[in-house]
Amino acid sequence: MARANAATELSDDALLAGLALGDEGCAVTFTRRYQRRVFGLALAMTGDQGTAEDVAQEALLRVWRHAPVFDPRRASVATWVLTITRNLAIDALRLRRATPIDPGDFADLGLVATTSGPEEAAMAADGMPGLRAALATLPVEQRRALVLAAVYGRTAAEIGQHEGIPVGTAKTRVRTAMMKVRAAMAERTFGLEDEQ
Amino acid sequence: MTGDPMPEACRQLQGALAEVALGIASGRERAAVLEHLESCARCRSEEEQLSSVADGLLGLAPEVEPPVGFEVRLFERAGVRPPARRLLQGWRGAGSRAGWRGAGSLRRAAAAAVLAVAVLAGVGIGRAALPTTTSARPAAGWPAQAAVATLKAGSRDVGQVASFPGNPAWLFMTVADLGSASRVECRLTLHDGRTMAVGSFRLSGGYGAWGVALPVPRSQVATAKLVGPQGAVLASASFRF
Numbered sequence: 001m002a003r004a005n006a007a008t009e010l011s012d013d014a015l016l017a018g019l020a021l022g023d024e025g026c027a028v029t030f031t032r033r034y035q036r037r038v039f040g041l042a043l044a045m046t047g048d049q050g051t052a053e054d055v056a057q058e059a060l061l062r063v064w065r066h067a068p069v070f071d072p073r074r075a076s077v078a079t080w081v082l083t084i085t086r087n088l089a090i091d092a093l094r095l096r097r098a099t100p101i102d103p104g105d106f107a108d109l110g111l112v113a114t115t116s117g118p119e120e121a122a123m124a125a126d127g128m129p130g131l132r133a134a135l136a137t138l139p140v141e142q143r144r145a146l147v148l149a150a151v152y153g154r155t156a157a158e159i160g161q162h163e164g165i166p167v168g169t170a171k172t173r174v175r176t177a178m179m180k181v182r183a184a185m186a187e188r189t190f191g192l193e194d195e196q
Numbered sequence: 197m198t199g200d201p202m203p204e205a206c207r208q209l210q211g212a213l214a215e216v217a218l219g220i221a222s223g224r225e226r227a228a229v230l231e232h233l234e235s236c237a238r239c240r241s242e243e244e245q246l247s248s249v250a251d252g253l254l255g256l257a258p259e260v261e262p263p264v265g266f267e268v269r270l271f272e273r274a275g276v277r278p279p280a281r282r283l284l285q286g287w288r289g290a291g292s293r294a295g296w297r298g299a300g301s302l303r304r305a306a307a308a309a310v311l312a313v314a315v316l317a318g319v320g321i322g323r324a325a326l327p328t329t330t331s332a333r334p335a336a337g338w339p340a341q342a343a344v345a346t347l348k349a350g351s352r353d354v355g356q357v358a359s360f361p362g363n364p365a366w367l368f369m370t371v372a373d374l375g376s377a378s379r380v381e382c383r384l385t386l387h388d389g390r391t392m393a394v395g396s397f398r399l400s401g402g403y404g405a406w407g408v409a410l411p412v413p414r415s416q417v418a419t420a421k422l423v424g425p426q427g428a429v430l431a432s433a434s435f436r437f
Contacts, residue, residue, distance in 0.1 A: 185249060
């Protein structure tokens, strides 16, 4: 049992290095590990199955192509992969002049998202424990502004236009939301440390 | 937790820090923040935390199973053999016969990790070098500069540890079938007798691969040990330079 699927036991960094060297086994394992997250993000952002598949495939291909230059000191593999996906989804939306799905819907999706297994749950927990809970405590308008900025890459001016509010108000919402989430995360971290 | 009051310069940039972390700050704001961060450890720490939050928000989208045929289309575009056939031949069906094949794959992938990170670190894998192989087993699959030692738990081989020259030098290891420990710490013993912990990593079902930049030249490393949560030495590998 423990010996099965040796490649699936590899860290993301090791898999990415295997990708860089053209190892097909690593490519299969990496794809299986990330395709649901990549496709999920693309679908959540574009709201269209076909566009989401195009985005997800292009994102994974770019990961393969650029694996040799990935720098683990700058970001985690998950962050890198999802950022590539996000940027491609933003490009796709702009190309189609499409309106992104409602940022409130995105946040709501995220708040109820479930992981598909213990491995994924562990990965998510390692990443940002409590982030969903912290986001859930925000007023709706702040959560929308934060999602527009963090996920859709919208500037304060664009958020203002999207939400029909002055730029200054948009800035305040984004900044306040960000600081609240960070504070909640810090509080959680300290709490966990106290428990140990 | 509160510590010293926040200086006025830091207070004025708090909002901009958030926008920089989100990647939506204007050029002027970004420049001001980056200039401030150069001399302010407090705000650098704050910025790192904000960036973590921004990164984490991307992970909030729910996982969704892609449409049927997604993998096949992806692999066709990439010019890779369709995954279904590979799975039949290799990974998924490996449960009953994966022993050496699995360990080899693990070792090759970890070697790939070594190569990629070493390139990033400017080690220069392509240059001629004199490898020092300390393992009784051949160091197949590792780049030429690797000094490879067998990781042993008692008399049992449970993986390999490879060190690479450079500044910093690097240490990589693969672990296979090392019992039930879910987390192990790597401790080095140097030739001058000093010991140092260089990090810890997770094992899954006794398997794992991990690497770390060394705080000392690799020639100073005599032994790498894996220590369990209770402090017991679970496995060790000895180098000879």
